[in-house]
Amino acid sequence: MARARAVETLERRAGAGRAGRGSVTRRAFLVASAAAGGGLLIDFSVPVFAATARGAHRRYTLNAYIQIDPDDTVTIMSKCPEIGQGIKTSLPMVIAEELDADWGKVVAEQAPLDGRAYGAQFAGGSFSTPMNYEPLRRVGASARAMLVAAAAQAWGIGPEHCDTQIPGYVRHTGTGRKLSYGALSARASRMKPPDMRMVKVKDPKDFRIIGKPLSGVDNPLIVTGQPLFGIDMSLPGMKYAVFEKCPVFGGRPVSANLEEIKALPGVRDAFLVPGARPTGLPDGMAITLQDGVAIIGDSWWAANAALDKLIVEWDEGPVASQSTESFDRMATALSSGLPGKILRRDGNVDQALASAAKVIEGEYAYPLVAHTPLEPMNATARYADGAVEVWAPTQNPAAGQGAIAKLLGLAPSNVTVHMLRAGGGFGRRLGTEYMVEAAVLSKMTGVPIKVLRNRKQDIQHEFYRPAGYHYFKAGLDGSGTLTAFRDHFVTFTSDGEKYSNSADMAPDEFPARFVPNLEYGVSMMLLGVPTGPMRAPQSNALGYAFQSFLDEVALAAGKDPIQFRIDLLRTAHLVPNPPPFGGRGPRRGGFMMMPEFDPKRGVGVLELVREKSGWGRRTLPPRTGMGAAFYYSHLGYIAEVMQVTVAPEGTVKVDKVWIAADVGRQIVNPSGALNQLQGGALDGISQALGQAITIDRGRVVKTNFDDYTLLRMNQAPPVEVYFNITDNMVTGLGEPAVPPAPPALCNAIAAATGKRVRRLPIDPATLVAT
Amino acid sequence: MSYTLNVNGKAQTVDVDGSTPLLWVLRDVLDLKGSKFGCGMGLCGACTVHLNGMPTRSCITPISLVGAAAVTTIEGVGASPVGEKVRAAWVELDVPQCGYCQAGQIMAATALLTANPRPTDGDIDDAMSGNLCRCYTYTRIRAAIKQAAGLPTADTREA
Incomplete structure (x- = not known):
């Protein structure tokens, strides 16, 4: 068991290389805007988009993740959205390692949303690394084999006489003769890709990129203020929207002073928007479109300033009876009774507590918490001719695509979602309602729309980390060993049956399985406030x-x-762990x-x-x-x-x-x-x-x-x-x-x-x- | 109304309502997207620019009050040697996580180091505590400021 102290000092990289890769991404971003204005549906597939972005160069495709230019630039797609977790750097590192690429010539790009090419594309559950680490090594190794095969063919020798000891080159081991990946790119792209399951990956002791502290690939753009984030997206002819919802969750507007709002300077339109919950799932994460009032402006500032003058008569609905104070009182009352249901029971806790040398009791409570990523929720959408294109900072692009398709009655193939860098996620951007709002408002107005929350709207219309209350009791024997443990967990339900989203507890929550007499019981309170996953949910x-x-x-x-x-x-x-309780034992979670x-x-x-x-x-x-x-x-x-x-x-x-x-x-x-x-x-x-x-x-x-x-x-x-x-x-x-x-x-x-x-x-x- | 601004050394004339905050003129009129919107109330610092070198919250600065002041944004901060050093330190130490607040952090740090080339940890706290980072990269922001100043980057506030 080796122990390694984290290395604070970063490998310094050549400034020129950095600027170069930055400018490529910058051009790509702008091209997307311009082409959309020209009425083209953006297609991130190769080589149309790449050729536009790179001018004369042509990218040769080795697989869905790797393209190589004749000038030796290696473009590596990062399949998952970047929300600050660093995945746009680390996943390309994994591919580049097995490709034996020269990291200084690697450009990392956000992959398009394409489940057939990339599988699951999301940022959540800290899954991106464990799901992708081994498969992406094989993606890199497979492309490396194609480059080696291309060189061997060019030299008329067997591939076993070639190596990739020098990053970015295939070398004839015997003579030292070498060809760059760029020089081989066209030929390599015509090679038959080897079976990913059969390709050989490196011995980790030979790693040159994995395990090195590298600076984030977007850092040069961030420190120079280049457009990069969702909020930076802009389309020709775009108008700005603010979308005001009832202060009470689930409430809806009855009427508003829309004529007065429409007459304000810089305001184009104002109207009521009826809500919908087409996915049929419970609570926060599933909200696709809430009822509200939309204000469309020539600038976001004008539309947002109009909120000061907006007067709405709201139908507040039943949630208006709910308050934190009453939940606190209710939880205390529930704690003195028996739990509504037993989640787990091992041994006999009552008996063990009665015979314990010492009994300890403790109560703990925690509140609802908001995610508050610093970049407020926003999305930009362009609806035209039965198709919609959305640009958004999102952790969950496929869910957004599905929700929009369903609500607008479109085939998912007519909904294009572009993942832009997110100014923080923390689980909040697993929700997709802001993407839906942009798409719906673009359809309703007939122009491209950017919807952006102000901070108050962002804090007040989240889904939240659920609150909870725990009433513990533990028993120790004479030697101070824990013999009994009980938790009465008072939590929330959105419908009287199911837990509110992320308000549950696994039956094997520690110290379950490590105490002979243990009982977890649960009581639930009805909550109308939307809840959902926040960084390390539960x-x-x-x-x-x-x-x-x-x-x-x-x-x-x-x-x-x-x-x-x-x-x-x-x-x-x-x-x-008995079977009825499931638990964290070996299982296939759908993907790993x-x-x-x-x-x-x-x-x-x-x-x-x-x-x-x-x-x-x-x-x-x-x-x-x-x-x-x-x-x-x-x-x-x-x-x-x-x-x-x-x-x-x-x-x-x-x-x-x-x-x-x-x-x-x-x-x-x-x-x-x-x-x-x-x-x-x-x-x-x-x-x-x-x-x-x-x-x-x-x-x-x-x-x-x-x-x-x-x-x-x-x-x-x-x-x-x-x-x-x-x-x-x-x-x-x-x-x-x-x-x-x-x-x-x-x-x-x-x-x-x-x-x-x-x-x-x-x-x-x-x-x-x- | 028409206003002529001096942004990153260039004269720019814009026609907007005088109450419009500088942030939205920069972002949506002049297409300088580097300054970020976070709170709209001067609480988070993501919108920080320099007015005549002074760090200023552009989200609460009406355009009518800017006048002839030299406006420096993240896009132009590299024109000063201090700004360039700060940018380089941010990349070398890999400061950003999501990166959204970092334009404001860099503007605040550049103003600090311009006024005070060898700041103590206390000076850094005073100058930087108005800039929120929701990813909490404060450890690296502190180190990067010291690196840009040519100081040892170790955190000297040991327990």
């Missing part, structure tokens, strides 16, 4: 509740909190094998973070403390330690964070990986310190970043990251660093002050020195 909330309570239990047992967790993980599968949870990997990261953080070896001043948490989610094993100082008036300052991560045998791009882990831990801290969406009479109370506060530079601690490299499948890092962060922080606060954080976000008033 886990981002459950991590706080379970890892906080386990900390209490550890201290009650008189044990060191890290050692207690290690001991628990070493309680080798006391309870097998899900490996079994491996407690040894949990122990590994806990031991590593204990060593690196100086846990138990530091002398700390008063009201300073260290806390730890471990969580397994999205195939990643992450342990975090935090040190915090709590001021006498209760203000929390995070002094430092240490992270140990195990995501398998290979870190594809250590630079991106480090960024994800650091950002993920800070995301969890930000949520715990300042983020809560409160509901009052069916409305979201928060409006902008003054009352919905995100972590700022002066609050961000240093974050040290360590990887535990283990011989396991290569998995993703977008999500798993988030769940352990809130509990590590709250456990550190408990160590510093003796006070448990029972409710998020952290209220400094509860931490005042007495």
Whole structure:
């Protein structure tokens, strides 16, 4: 088990190469706009689009992912949307590695949405790396074989006499004679592609690109302010739309002062839009078009400014009776009764608690949380002649395509969705309603439309990370071993039957299977507020509740909190996972094998973070403390330690964070990986310190970043990251660093002050020195 | 109404309502898309530009108040040696995740280093805390500012 410290220093790359690749992408972007204005449906297929973008050069296609120019430029398609997780850099790295390409000559491009060519294309669940790592190695290796075959043919020798030791060249091993990939591109494109299953991939010890910290491929465009993001899209003749919805979820407009609005300067039109929910799925993620009022303007500013004058009579509907306060009261009431249903029952918890040497009880609550990517929801659409084209920052392009096709009664082939770089996703852009709005409004107005939310609309009409309440009880025997564990989870339902989206809990939520007597029960409250997945869904909330309570239990047992967790993980599968409960055992999740949870990997990261953080070896001043948490989610094993100082008036300052991560045998791009882990831990801290969406009479109370506060530079601690490299499948890092962060922080606060954080976000008033 | 602006050293005449914020003139009239819309209330800093070198939230700056001030945007910040160094440090240290806030971060950092070539961690906190990064790349933003300043990039705020 080798342990590698993350490398902070990046390999410096030639500035000229960077500028070159940047300008190519820039041209491609502009061409898309211009061609659309000329009435052409944009076709990203080769070589029409490529020829336009590259002028005289022709790209030769080796497969759906790889095109090579005679000038040696290698274009590699990145199949999944880029939302800040770094996939547009890391997936092309995987292909380039096996292709033996010269990375300095690689241009990464966003692939078109084409399920037949690329399979599943989405950004979610930290799946992009585990789903694509091995297949894309073969994509690169296959194209390499075609280049070798082309050279061998040109030289009249067998391919076994050729190698690709020099990146970007096929060499005749015997003579050293070589041909560049560009020189071979035309011939290679005519070679029969080998069977992907049969091609040989490299021994990882020979990797030259994978495992190197590389700077993101779009960075040169970002730092020079080039148009790149969804919001930057522009079409000739385009008008701007704001779309105002009822402040109460599910409400609809009855009437509005539309004539007055239409008379305002810069406003072209204003009208009511009837909503629809054609997918028939429950709650937040499935909303395709809500009822609302559209204002169309010559500029977005004019359309948005008109909102100040807009007067709407709303039919608020039934959700207007719902408030955070009433949910809090209802949850307390439900907690004193029996759960509505039992999710899991092992052994006999009542008996075990009755005979326990010590019983610990703990309540934990967490709020609704908004995703708030910094780029507000937006999309640009052009409807013409029974077809629609949409440009959007999206995590879920195929779902958007499907929703638009269904709502507008079009064949999916007549709905083209272009994935543009997203200014953050965090799960929010798995929803597709803003894409639908743009398409519908373009059809209704007959002109290209860009719809863009203002920040208040963006915060108040999200789908949210669901709130939840946990009522725990645990029993310890005389030696401090955990013998009984109970959770009564009070959560939400959208229809009285099913959980609200992402408001569920898996029956094997840790410590299930590691405690002989365990019961998880669930009660549900009817919620009309849309909910859905947020970065590390379920886990981002459950991590706080379970890892906080386990900390209490550890201290009650008189044990060191890290050692207690290690001991628990070493309680080798006391309870097998019975079939009716499913769980995270080996299974085919539609597209990949899900490996079994491996407690040894949990122990590994806990031991590593204990060593690196100086846990138990530091002398700390008063009201300073260290806390730890471990969580397994999205195939990643992450342990975090935090040190915090709590001021006498209760203000929390995070002094430092240490992270140990195990995501398998290979870190594809250590630079991106480090960024994800650091950002993920800070995301969890930000949520715990300042983020809560409160509901009052069916409305979201928060409006902008003054009352919905995100972590700022002066609050961000240093974050040290360590990887535990283990011989396991290569998995993703977008999500798993988030769940352990809130509990590590709250456990550190408990160590510093003796006070448990029972409710998020952290209220400094509860931490005042007495 | 007609306004003549000095944007990145070039005179630009635009015909817009005087209440229109500079951000929307830059983005939608002059087609300079680098400055970003995040909050519309000067709370997030994604729209930061320089007016006569001073970092300014363009989303709450009406065009009627800009006058003859030199407007520098992310597209033009590389014209100054400090701006060029900051840009280079951002690429070398691979600062961005989604990248949406980074134009504003670079503008704020360039203004900081122009006024204060050797900032302390406290100076960085003071100058940068008005710029939100939802991906929380603050660790790298701090390091990149130090790198652009020629300072050691290690975080000296050790616990």
